[in-house]
Amino acid sequence: MSEDTPEEPKPRRRQARGERRIAQLLSAAASVFCTNGYTATSTNAIAREAHVSPGTLYQYFPNKEAIAVELGGRLLDEMRAAHGQAFTPENLTLPLPELLDVVVDPMIEFNCENPVFLALMHGSEVPGRIAEEHDALHASLLTSVQGVIAHYAPALTAEERSRIADMTFAIFKGGLGLVLAAPAGAERDATVAELKRVLLRYLSPLAEGSVTTTPTR
Amino acid sequence: MSEDTPEEPKPRRRQARGERRIAQLLSAAASVFCTNGYTATSTNAIAREAHVSPGTLYQYFPNKEAIAVELGGRLLDEMRAAHGQAFTPENLTLPLPELLDVVVDPMIEFNCENPVFLALMHGSEVPGRIAEEHDALHASLLTSVQGVIAHYAPALTAEERSRIADMTFAIFKGGLGLVLAAPAGAERDATVAELKRVLLRYLSPLAEGSVTTTPTR
Amino acid sequence: MSEDTPEEPKPRRRQARGERRIAQLLSAAASVFCTNGYTATSTNAIAREAHVSPGTLYQYFPNKEAIAVELGGRLLDEMRAAHGQAFTPENLTLPLPELLDVVVDPMIEFNCENPVFLALMHGSEVPGRIAEEHDALHASLLTSVQGVIAHYAPALTAEERSRIADMTFAIFKGGLGLVLAAPAGAERDATVAELKRVLLRYLSPLAEGSVTTTPTR
């Protein structure tokens, strides 16, 4: 209502404070979602974990779902920031084993540090509800996978590509579950290696020039 | 008041009625678990779906978990009855592609007819709680898979075998999710074929002395 | 509808059977009332304890209260039968200490064998409901006490007599509680003796013109 300079700091601080609160709440939510699963998590539990009152929580999120959605979105952004470069043009030219290293390793690392991510995807347990929003996340990841596949096997029809991407993603999610369940260390590393082996064996025949004789039954 | 046969009908009828109720309740539970997921399913919702009062439900099951456990147990039995013969000695001598047909097809079929099965396994969402009982189901299936793998690749160490079985099972669960999500028909069939392809490519190099040339598509 | 003689046996048997059932149910009820208290006792628990179905219970009693009422009534009758002669004219002429022996001892004995009796009186916890019927029991006992007091101290006004009878009865109930709580044996005997001491000291001054030197301990 008056000058610019004296007023800016306040909004900024407010925003900053708000951001801190939101981060705090999302972090608490992540923790509780991991422990109890999405459905079994109460907003009060999130607020408690965040050392904040329930009222405060509802000042930043209209409901429980919104928390999950925002959390998923942020994780996706983080993930892209953290290893979005995995899909650089140069990487796409790598031979499959190297590409898998370049793509899978940071993805695994990210998920080990943010196990909510998987929890949220499994939170899609209930079709229709939160799923809608979570699917954005899901779809976004699928698109990346489809991109790689399209590059490796440009001759595929759209349906084939889509199916292979779905399957690849499903394998990855399943393998990721095993990886997270394994105790960090040698066992986990071995599980990661096994996952890459699956993907390599599944995807390598796609490589162009391959004499695609689908093995007879 | 003398012979045996004329007295039996009464208990039988009672038992029959009880069994019908239990079946009815389990069927309702299956339906609701599929729709809402295990955690989000209320016992009242199950009772409602079964057109029965909550009190009746509790005459047969002490709580929600018991319903899930019984349901899982019955499905497992049904599954074994329906395709337990898949793991017959003769089948184990089949070449991998045929073995996969023999094992995967009935498994898929069973799960298409009983989609709760997958829902129950995902109900293990929250580690540690209900999981304990659900894991019986899980473990039971894993054992079968390990058996096949042990037969195909007897030289593996126990850890390797275990890891491969876990991974195989994870892949199957993931693929099964895709299959169930696909509309029945050509699309679903293609998804099943794709799942078999993954498994074939992943597992065929295990066959001893195999010159692990991954088969091209 | 026909003759007398051929028909009587049946009703008799029925009545006999019915009586047995009722006795069985009342005995079960007594047991469960003692263990859990009246309010916390469920009719199903009574039926279970009686090895009878809930339906059967309701064939003999219209509701839970009726069970308590019938039980109380029967106990009262039993009690009267067992020691109703305590209040015979001769006994009333006994000196107070002897009278107390003659009245208190069988009463205590009866209650030790039928601890429900006290439970039912305390069941009057809730004023107004079951109380109404239980009060019959209560009133009946009070009348006896008033009789004795009237004999010992005929000069009292009705209010005084009533008050003293109430107090005497209250003391007895309180003491009975202690007696039942004491382990059978020396401790219980001592408690009974103490109760008689209270009553003796309280009531002996009532004897007209008595220059009572209360015995020192």
Place this chain on the structure above:
Amino acid sequence: MSEDTPEEPKPRRRQARGERRIAQLLSAAASVFCTNGYTATSTNAIAREAHVSPGTLYQYFPNKEAIAVELGGRLLDEMRAAHGQAFTPENLTLPLPELLDVVVDPMIEFNCENPVFLALMHGSEVPGRIAEEHDALHASLLTSVQGVIAHYAPALTAEERSRIADMTFAIFKGGLGLVLAAPAGAERDATVAELKRVLLRYLSPLAEGSVTTTPTR
């Protein structure tokens, strides 16, 4: 943001509101316990009586028992505060009749104003359960009584003293029931007088070397 005093009101108000709610709930509980007895009282009924939602009740008490325990504890404190001085050393030197006045009168008055107190003690109906906590209350009172008795009759053995204290307390509880049942006024006063008479006659012979001529009526 600087001094202490301006910041305190907030927490205070909160605490004050909370304390008011708790008081309100306890008062409602007292009322309902008196009317229906402990066992038959539902938490919903307490909430309703307090004009509060069930959720609110559970914000302050984890369950029904906790309400009873808190209520009993507060009453005990109040009682001690209100007439704890009854057991002062000087009072112990009073002759028994005066001591009884000094001890019994405030106790009766307190119980007339807080009839739940008796209800809670009778709530121990079911042995073993809630009793445990209620017994603290019970034991606390018994200890006081034992103290007085020890002073009046130091020669008694521990068992005798304990038994006499139990009996005295039982008499008091029984008499208190009569007092509360009597309509306030002359009748109640007479009942109180009668109770004191019982106690006097019972306890006066305890006084050592006393050649007690029990007063005739």
Place this chain on the structure above:
DNA sequence: GATGAATGAGGATTCATTCAT
């Protein structure tokens, strides 16, 4: 009569969400 399945209202308790302060 006897059975035990069935009922449904009610009790304890939780939780997403709102609101006064």
Place this chain on the structure above:
DNA sequence: TATGAATGAATCCTCATTCAT
């Protein structure tokens, strides 16, 4: 903004009572 008290609908589960067999 932040708080945390308040709400009330919804859970899980029990129990007095009824009913078909």
